[in-house]
Amino acid sequence: MNKLVVKFGGTSVATTAHIQRVAARVLKEVEKGNSLVVVVSAMGKTTDQLVHMANELCAEPSKRELDVLLTTGEQVTISLLSIALQKLGLKAQSFTGWQAGIHTETVPSNARIEQIDTQAIERALAEGKVAVVAGFQGVDSNDNITTLGRGGSDTTAVAIAAAIQAQRCDIYTDVEGVYTSDPRYVKNARKIPQLSYDEMLELAHLGAGVLHPRSVELAKNYEMPMSVRSSYCEEEGTMLKEEVQMEKDIVVRGVAFEGDIIRLTVYYEAPYTSSLASIFTTLAKHHINVDIIVQSVIPNMTPTVSFSVKKEQLKEALIILGEHKDTLGFDHIDHEAELAKVSIVGSGMASNPGVAATMFDCLYKEGIPVKMVSTSEIKVSVVIPQEEMLHAANALHEQFDLSILPETIA
Amino acid sequence: MNKLVVKFGGTSVATTAHIQRVAARVLKEVEKGNSLVVVVSAMGKTTDQLVHMANELCAEPSKRELDVLLTTGEQVTISLLSIALQKLGLKAQSFTGWQAGIHTETVPSNARIEQIDTQAIERALAEGKVAVVAGFQGVDSNDNITTLGRGGSDTTAVAIAAAIQAQRCDIYTDVEGVYTSDPRYVKNARKIPQLSYDEMLELAHLGAGVLHPRSVELAKNYEMPMSVRSSYCEEEGTMLKEEVQMEKDIVVRGVAFEGDIIRLTVYYEAPYTSSLASIFTTLAKHHINVDIIVQSVIPNMTPTVSFSVKKEQLKEALIILGEHKDTLGFDHIDHEAELAKVSIVGSGMASNPGVAATMFDCLYKEGIPVKMVSTSEIKVSVVIPQEEMLHAANALHEQFDLSILPETIA
Incomplete structure (x- = not known):
């Protein structure tokens, strides 16, 4: 059975109706015979609203407490998505960062993952459950809740994929993949079927904005095949891997x-x-x-x-x-x-x-x-x-x- | 130094402005030389809103996942209150149920506390911090998040007070104490200065609605002095203890x-x-x-x-x-x-x-x-x-x- 890690960002889970669509998409992957870990972000603008409340109390709130506050966002999503999956007849179990064994440095608001203790997730998968994991969050060696900084949920997804030796990590987002240039401004910009990690890193650093560089670095280090694709359609997205098929005579990708x-x-x-x-x-x-x-x-x-x-x-x-x-x-x-x-x-x-x-x-x-x-x-x-x-x-x-x-x- | 546990319910922390008032009240108690654990509920109608979202997905959502969802409510409050306390110059640290070492049975949505591992809270108090603890929640022996059922935050407060051998547990609420009868309907109903645990239990079971019976039972078992008082005024509330001062010739309390x-x-x-x-x-x-x-x-x-x-x-x-x-x-x-x-x-x-x-x-x-x-x-x-x-x-x-x-x- 193929193990896949799939990740859905904030716009893909913005409302309970969105969450139902994500659940339906997950069901499809399970029906193909895949064993799934689903990583999710906070719903829509939740993070902004939480930060706003903190700022009503203090212009520069403590980073430790801000992490405690913000991680509730993904915790809401994992429970709601698990409920939606159960409604579709799937077995599902939610995992916060600490429940998923995601151990990080003691660096509030911008911690790096040090190690993932995959036991709990692996047990859930072995029991035929979909494991629904909160992105962006972990726990340090003193039981403090930490967050991974910008693009953290992508990083969670790739790190779990590497730790459980998944076949692939799919990042579902609101675009159909990585483009040769920004289609809003460049005529005839088209989706790129395959990219190497290094090419993606240059594009990510250059502001293509689809994936956070840290997640791509991690995928490169573990040679984890990774795709970027749309939550809203069935189209294949962009596949990232170490050795991409060479496009004939093409040296410039984007x-x-x-x-x-x-x-x-x-x-x-x-x-x-x-x-x-x-x-x-x-x-x-x-x-x-x-x-x-x-x-x-x-x-x-x-x-x-x-x-x-x-x-x-x-x-x-x-x-x-x-x-x-x-x-x-x-x-x-x-x-x-x-x-x-x-x-x-x-x-x-x-x-x-x-x-x-x-x-x-x-x-x-x-x-x-x-x-x-x-x-x-x-x-x-x-x-x-x-x-x-x-x-x-x-x-x-x-x-x-x-x-x-x-x-x-x- | 006196150790006190104080608890503020949902209406007392309904908005960030309310949380600032609670912070000011906590500051006052600290300035009297007390060492404080503050237990809080979810803000205002948060719990209802979360349940509503779950019900949009499923009429009878899984209790395990509902617990994961609902506990985010108190987690938001503990971080915001900690930020508000820090803004007033106090040292403060938030604790979710699992961080506070609140171990419960494996009974989703209605677990009883089995044991409290007070190490983390005691360390925070020893460091001169106010410990801000999420009420209503705990963790079972399989790392599942659990909730304590109705009136759970009162129970959390009394259980922690017993575990750290606090001098007293003060329940701050939106009424000034326990009354001889419901003042909305009974002329000249007045606040009762002191009650025994058993009297409170009978009144609680009979629908006086101020305290959940389980918290009073716990206070009785550990002989923990407990008071009920208003978040909004300085008046003394109602004191519950084993041996109350006998009121002359009075046999009926309420x-x-x-x-x-x-x-x-x-x-x-x-x-x-x-x-x-x-x-x-x-x-x-x-x-x-x-x-x-x-x-x-x-x-x-x-x-x-x-x-x-x-x-x-x-x-x-x-x-x-x-x-x-x-x-x-x-x-x-x-x-x-x-x-x-x-x-x-x-x-x-x-x-x-x-x-x-x-x-x-x-x-x-x-x-x-x-x-x-x-x-x-x-x-x-x-x-x-x-x-x-x-x-x-x-x-x-x-x-x-x-x-x-x-x-x-x-």
Whole structure:
């Protein structure tokens, strides 16, 4: 009998009517002869409502108590879904994080799973029950309730799948899978049938928003096949695995983009008087996320270093750098706003050095100026004016023929 | 340092504003130098809303899953109250049932507490924290979440008080204490300063509704001093303890009453052809609660047995008796509706045999017919026409001078 872990997010369980639909979907999988663990999130906007109540009492409530509060959200869903499954004639049993044996670090609000004691879940499966597990939550070694931070329910699902050696982990969500680009903005964006974990990680980090990077990392570490698919239709979604079928002649899998990027440029009077690293160490200490870094040291020119930050962190970054001006030894800073980052991602790139050139050429022909560039083995990112973001994304999607479903080599 | 357990019910924590008031009240007790465990119920109508959702999915949801669902209610309150206490500068830590070490039987929806492992609570108190504990819930030996049934939070409070050997258990509620009768219907009903556990038990069973009988039984077993008082004012409430100060010349402490009583009468053709007990065994098997029983076997008269049941169980009782007519060996049944039960309660009664006579005399003078009588060591109950219920209650309250706060003998 195949063991599957399936996960349904908050929008899929927003109301009792939604929960009935999820139950029907679970029944279908059971009828195929699968043994199921179902991981669920809190219903719809429940988490927001709970946070709102806490904030009525305190602007910065204790993280421990906030975890106690928020985990009630998934606890409500597991019991209601179990009741709905029983109504359909299935045997079902709910598990909170601690009942499911999900042991985490002692880090309130952002704990990592350390170990899963699968005994209780395995017993339920052996008894022919569907195990319904609360996502996003666990328990630390002192019996404190903890939560796993953003995207935590995806992580719960993958971690349980790895621990019980499931055949697959299916993430049901409100989109049909991972797309070559955002279909709301890019013409002819299409669903990608298969992706490698690394490609998904680049896309996830680049703001594709479908899966949390942590869950993909975990799936990669355990080589757990993972799919992303729609709660609302029968269509196959996107399958993530280590070795994906190579799409013929295709090196670029997707185009990701993200606005509200700021480029900060730090000017030095003379060659650096302190280590360049110290700027980034200082910013990291204050939780400022720096993305692309470009330095320029040209003879007879002012040495500079440029880097991109998110718009909402600009003010704080400027204050922190100003406070450390003397130690860091720079002369002045300026910044350029209203920029965006556009990236192309694909595992095939590593062995196709011409891809970056094709990208720059495409942007040049479209008259889009490139302000910064960053590359990795499997992606190329450029920073461009924000007003050109969708223009660039569409042009690149077209350039790399992403709208055409490619033939695959078996 | 005095250890106190205080309990606040659902109406006292109905909103975040209410929770702030509870926090302020707790702060006051801490400032007096007390070490506090606070037991709380679910906020206002939360439990009803959760049950409603479960019923949208299934008319009779599994009790195990219903317990998982309902216990989220108190979990929300403990976290919010802890946050409110921390905001006032107190150290506070929340405890769910399982975190508080409340071990129960494996009886979903109506479990009894078997044992409390107080280690975690005691540690929090030793660290100078207020321990905020979820009422109504526990965990069984298989790590299932359980609930304690109606009045469960009162029971949690008393059980913890006994387990940590607290000085006192204070139940804060929306009334100022236990009254000599219901002040909404009986003129000059007044708060009773002190009651024995047994008196409270009779009043609780007789529908005074302030405390659940199980919590009072527990307090009696452990001789835990217990008070009932208002969340909304500073007034002393009613103190329950084993030995109460005797009120001079006072044998009756309170008048309780309850409407919608039915008298069923079973007629036999000849002396009983089967054991009388079999009627009551049969009814008990079908969860029909029989209260007062009167039998009459008079020479040359048809033998009968009469008993009272609640109006809502009449139909079921008639069906069950009808189905077992042959086995039970009776001839026919009739019933009288629109009756009420009025009771007087007081420990002093045992040594004052004239009390029942005074009661009957009073009712006779008021022209109120008595249909049935039942007595115990510390109470006398009569069944009378429902339309005379408040008349009788007021007359008896007057007769026994209950409106006058008696002098006490130290």
